[in-house]
Amino acid sequence: MKFHFISSNSAEAIKAKDEYINYYTQTDPELSDIIIPIGGDGILLKSLHDFNELNKPFFGINYGSIGFLMNSVNKKNLEELIENSKSTDLKPLKMTAKDENDKIYNSIAYNEVSLMRQSHQASKFQIKINNTKRMNELICDGVLVSTSAGSTAYNLSAHGSILPLDSKLLALTPISAFRPRRWRGALLSETNIIKIDVLNFKDRQVSATADNIEFRNIKEVTIQSSSDKNCKILFDNNHSIEDKILNEQFEY
Secondary structure, three states: OOEEEEEOOOHHHHHHHHHHHHHHOOOOHHHOOEEEEEEOHHHHHHHHHHHHHHOOOEOOEEOOOOOOOOEOOOOOOHHHHHHOOEEEEEOOEEEEEEEOOOOEEEEEEOOEEEEEEOOOOOEEEEEEEOOEEEEEEEEEOEEEEEOOOOOOOHHHHOOOOOOOHHHOEEEEEEEOOOEOOOOOOEEEEOOOEEEEEEOOOOOOOEEEEEOOEEEOOEEEEEEEEOOOOOEEEEEOOOOOHHHHHHHHHOOO
16 A cells, blocks of 8 residues: 655654654655545645545544544554545535636635635625525625535534534534624535625625635635535544544534
């Protein structure tokens, strides 16, 4: 079994990568069987974006703080863990954003697409689902659309719902909503197309971020689930992501 190791910038993760390479050797990503990101969820998401065209599975090893999508450290029997691991397909979001000068940006997100205010003023959004206006004006710090895999990340911090991986749902969640004050978001079928228009976009600038890729001064964003660029994530057979999602829902 051939591995390509990549690490975050933390000293601990870099040291671990060197140790893994010394033990298993390093292979170019194109020739490897498995991509091994070492660090936290951030390095895994970066690896998904960097290497998704190679159609290789990913087995993340946690040397970060949370590492929800990562596996526990075990240097001695990596091949055995991978051979017995469970596979989960991550279906990304496709984001198309237009800025105030009508420049178009396209990106994908495996966790979430978020829109956030760029100044001290609250943002104002209008939300359409499948070309039908569902909210005339949402006043808030921001709004995000999350996949099921990303529902335990930023979405959960914003009090959004946790989604089982097989739910085929997206979470639409406001961030610090001011009006309507009691709106907590919506759960939508992944077949829906979500369009978010930024009201008064010249006076209240907004950025759009797909995972860790940010675009500034955005006036509208269209988000939909995509069958392109699916990625396969491997999880230790004793610690599947389904179990992690269940555990998150019963923590208090």
